[in-house]
Amino acid sequence: MTVVLGQDLTKVYSLNGRQVAALRGVSLTIAAGEYLAITGPSGSGKSTLLQLLGGLDSPTGGRLELMGRRVEGLSDDELTDLRLRQVGFIFQRFHLMSVLTARENVELPLAEAGVGRRERSERAAELLAYVGLADRADHRATQLSGGEMQRVAIARALANRPALILADEPTGELDAATGAQILELFDRLHQDGVTLVVVTHDEHLAARVPRRVHLLDGRIDRDELATAR
Amino acid sequence: MTWALVVRSLFRHPVRTALVVAGIAVAAALLLDMVMLSGGMERSFSRMLLSRGFQIRLSPKGTLPFDTEAMIPAITPILDDLRADPDVERVGPVLATSLHxxxxxxxxxxxxxxxxxxxxxxxxxxxxxxxxxxxxTGLLVSEPAAAAAGWQIGDTIRLQGRLDPQSARAEAERVVTVRGVVRFLYDARGQRSVGADFRVMQRLGRFPDADPASMVMVKVRADDRVDSVAARIARTHRTVEVNSVAALVVQFRSRLVYFQQLSLILATISLVVGVLLVGTILTITVSERIGEFAVLRGIGVRRARVVRLVMAEGAVLTAAGAIGGVILGLATARYLDAILTSFPGLPAAISFFVPERTAIAKAAVAVFVAGVAASGYPAWLAARAPIAETLRADAE
Structure with a gap:
């Protein structure tokens, strides 16, 4: 089953009156259950591609389908609903709500999706246990370490059982040991059948991902499958 | 979840939030005081006039009751005529004079x-x-008069009228007994007053042969007949001024129109200050947290929910400010009323600030609605934040 189908995607930004092409015709297909790393130097278009895939931004040109649904032309509410139910985001800086507890952060997308109080509480507890934070559920985000915050962000991304998880430099703010724990968690997600796309500069991370898409100047330079881990 | 986010967000900067609530409370207090002031005198005046249920006043031609020392002469035939009117329930002549x-x-x-x-x-x-x-032979005395003269109920007193200021000799005297202590409704604070039978007072006052009265109060059986009875009395007795209480309130209102306008202008200014306060602080808050709102949008929170979150913060701020404002407004109104009603000659029953439930509710609702409306712009800013661009800027 195809989760993402991107054809000839372009994205042009206007920067100080100048047109800057961040993506120049990227075509990409991602099947369900794939674990994919998007790599490339700064300014190659990695984050822009991730934002298009997650419906955070719209392509300037080309065709993009998420779970078989054309993204171009969707209204804001439709795109928001797509992000809520089909996509989970993991950000470099975690971006948790600092005033909420770990449990409440995980419950946030569930509440938005209309899940009842009891069910979302159970689901949040289950997800926090999955990422190894069952005992930190009632701690505010500000009381957690960087690695713990990223685990909560992962649990939040998984809350509505999305078809696709997108992670933007998920280990960028973490030390090596903590980053390794996050990568192990990603491996576990992959083994559990989650479709996972990770944007990274981290060669160590990219090296353990089965499929690597290397971007250069807004184009796919290489799209390769690892032969062995 | 929404309220947890709203309340905890406000407590992120507790001092700032407390200062904003205090600012809104001051604006709300001023608004409440101005709302009470704009209609307070009129309401307390009307309440005072109607406190005994007499809806019509007769006074000397061209004057208002107790407006001057002018008298209505030959009052007895007028009283007889009024008492004969089937629409009239009771007639109360009043004569005010100086006694010693x-x-x-x-x-x-x-x-x-x-x-x-x-x-x-x-x-x-x-x-x-x-x-x-x-x-x-009976006499009623006000508390200040009893206190000044040291009278007790049952004391016998020699009242003196028409005193010659040169010789300090009275032309009329009457021995009376104190029957009771009363509160005269139109007395100023601390005024020393006594009341006696109308005919007794006529003999002690000026122009005893003129059969005078200062005012006549008329109680009409049915409220809906007041205007027609007043008109009929005015037609029949052209030497007196006839006013219904409603007409007196209208005249009173016309004298207070500038006062009311000033109150309304100040009330509007306080409301605008409240709006600016809420609008400014929430705009600053939203600007500081724009990344947070972009994340919320990114993870699938609808624009409408973001708008509700910001507006709920505005609502909580203004509700807290409005509650504080009501308490502060009532306290300052009581203090100011005590100062203003101590003006000499003003009836003690008159209040400048009348704390009525409707006035309090109006002020609180006005502040609340204005505060919530003021959060509309920052809410729009939060909801319209470009997600990708904001997250990119946040990551740099």
């Missing part, structure tokens, strides 16, 4: 009211017994 009593070596000056015990609308009994019709 000797207390030790000094002469105490009093305001004397002549009343008809069968139809009085001038006082409320506080202690002792009321006058009864035909009681020509």
């Amino acid at each position: 009593v000797r207390v030790g070596d000094s002469l105490l000056t009093l305001v004397g009211y002549g009343v008809d015990p069968a139809g009085q609308g001038l006082y409320e009994l506080e202690a002792g017994a009321d006058l009864v019709p035909g009681d020509s």
